[in-house]
Amino acid sequence: MVPTDFLTLSGRYVYGNKTIMDTQAISTNDSRSDIELMEAVFRRESDAIQEIYKRYKSSLCTVIQNVLHDDVETDDTLNDVFLQLWDNADRFDPAKGLHGFLVTMARRRALDRLRRRIAYRRATDRFEAELQANSDEPRVRHFEPANSDLADLLHGVIHKLPIPQQEVINLTFFEGLSQREIAARKSIALGTVKTRLQLAQKKLFDHLAPVQAMI
Numbered sequence: 001m002v003p004t005d006f007l008t009l010s011g012r013y014v015y016g017n018k019t020i021m022d023t024q025a026i027s028t029n030d031s032r033s034d035i036e037l038m039e040a041v042f043r044r045e046s047d048a049i050q051e052i053y054k055r056y057k058s059s060l061c062t063v064i065q066n067v068l069h070d071d072v073e074t075d076d077t078l079n080d081v082f083l084q085l086w087d088n089a090d091r092f093d094p095a096k097g098l099h100g101f102l103v104t105m106a107r108r109r110a111l112d113r114l115r116r117r118i119a120y121r122r123a124t125d126r127f128e129a130e131l132q133a134n135s136d137e138p139r140v141r142h143f144e145p146a147n148s149d150l151a152d153l154l155h156g157v158i159h160k161l162p163i164p165q166q167e168v169i170n171l172t173f174f175e176g177l178s179q180r181e182i183a184a185r186k187s188i189a190l191g192t193v194k195t196r197l198q199l200a201q202k203k204l205f206d207h208l209a210p211v212q213a214m215i
Contacts, residue, residue, distance in 0.1 A: 034098035042089040049086055056099060060106045067110035073117075077109045084109070120153075157204060165200035168193055 032040070032051070040048035060081060064074045084105055085092075092101055158169055167186065171177045179197070183190045 035094045038089060038092050038094070038098060041086065042092075049082060052085070052098070052102075053082055056102050059099070060102055063103055063106045064110045067107065067114055073113060074110075077106070077113055080109050081106050161200050161203055165196050165203070168196045169200050169204070172197065 032048075034052070034055075037048045037052050041052070057078065060078055061074055064077045064081075065071075068074055068077065081102065085102065092098065158166055161169065168182055171182045171185070172179070177185070179190060179193045183193045186193075
């Protein structure tokens with residue numbers, strides 16, 4: 001089970017069910033080498049990973065911040081690094097040193113998060129642009145989200161719409177139908193399709209705007 005002791009919330013330690021650490025244990029950790037600490041992490045000793053966190057938090061934050069330039073994402077990424085260290089302690093190579101091992105993980109985690117942020121921005125920009133192109137012709141081409149996470153986000157937003165509005169959005173952007181084709185398939189007036197699409201657009205813009213503000 002992954003310990004919660006070393007996790008951070010806005011840069012603070014959260015010690016799970018423990019509020020006070022044994023003074024002797026802290027002293028022992030301070031005197032141990034990186035290799036000894038990693039051997040203890042491999043044995044699932046949470047005090048050891050706390051000591052590693054204290055030793056390398058500052059330098060790892062610098063590495064991550066230089067990529068992301070965001071305090072909250074830096075904190076989240078740092079947390080991910082130590083979760084990964086806990087789960088993959090057996091991959092540590094003593095010959096390469098712990099600091100280099102952690103820096104490599106931190107940089108990769110930060111770059112993954114940056115790529116994900118860029119993918120979200122590009123896809124939401126594209127989705128909004130296609131929402132604005134609400135004329136009947138030319139028809140909207142089939143919309144494909146950049147990744148599964150974004151697909152989940154967009155489908156989650158769409159599912160907040162009333163059912164009739166969900167239908168016109170899905171038929172327009174995910175099946176590529178024109179408004180006339182939608183009207184024919186659903187046996188409704190073309191004006192009804194246009195109205196539902198316009199109402200759906202406004203609600204989707206309202207939901208997507210906060211997402212863009214965070215990425």
